[in-house]
Amino acid sequence: MTRRDLQGQAKKMGRPWEIGKAFERSAPVGGLKPVSQTGYLDTGRIELKVNGQIRQEGDLNQMIWKVPEMISYLSEYFELAAGDVILSGTPAGVGPVVRGDVMEVNIEQLPPLSVKVA
Numbered sequence: 001m002t003r004r005d006l007q008g009q010a011k012k013m014g015r016p017w018e019i020g021k022a023f024e025r026s027a028p029v030g031g032l033k034p035v036s037q038t039g040y041l042d043t044g045r046i047e048l049k050v051n052g053q054i055r056q057e058g059d060l061n062q063m064i065w066k067v068p069e070m071i072s073y074l075s076e077y078f079e080l081a082a083g084d085v086i087l088s089g090t091p092a093g094v095g096p097v098v099r100g101d102v103m104e105v106n107i108e109q110l111p112p113l114s115v116k117v118a
Contacts, residue, residue, distance in 0.1 A: 001021075001023075001025075001026045001027065001028075002020050002021055002026075002094075003019075003020045003021075003023055003026075004020065004096075005020075006019050006020040006023070007019075007020025007021070008020075025118070027085070027087060028103075028113060028115045029085060029113070030105060030107075030110065030111050030112065030113030031110070031111035031113075033109075033110060033111070038109050038110070040066070040067050040068060041060055041067070041107075041108075041109060041110075042060055042061060042063075042066055042067070043059060043060050043061045043108075044059065044060045044107060044108030044109055045057070045058075045059055045106070045107075045108045046058045046059065046060060046090075046091055046106070046107050046108075047105070047106045047107075048090070048091075048093070048103060048104070048105050049103070049104040050095075050097055050101055050102070050103055050104075051101055051102055052102075052104075055093050055095060056090055056091045056092065056093035056094070057091060057093070058090075058091030058092070060107070060108075062091070063088065065088070067086075070086055070088060071086070074086060097117050098117065099117050099118065100116070100117060101116070101117045102114060102115070102116050102117075103115045103116075103117065
């Protein structure tokens with residue numbers, strides 16, 4: 001999620017944009033499965049619906065960097081541990097949501113996630 005208002009203010013003041021990304025409830029996360037159950041997921045449909053309408057869709061095979069590559073690179077700068085979350089971006093179709101909207105996320109082979117915007 002991105003707070004475009006906060007991101008825009010930070011840009012105007014020449015400050016880091018992190019405040020537009022790192023705010024309360026900015027990164028809902030669904031159920032996790034160990035890689036031992038799924039293997040590394042490098043293909044599979046990704047879909048986001050907002051109020052039942054498809055907003056974003058794609059496939060994991062469209063990712064520029066595969067999961068093992070991201071882990072390897074980030075491990076050079078951070079101590080990664082079990083349970084850490086790496087946020088990599090989303091398919092095209094980013095758009096606004098408003099209070100009361102229901103977002104449904106599906107990634108093939110993983111449990112679905114549903115979030116109501118508060």
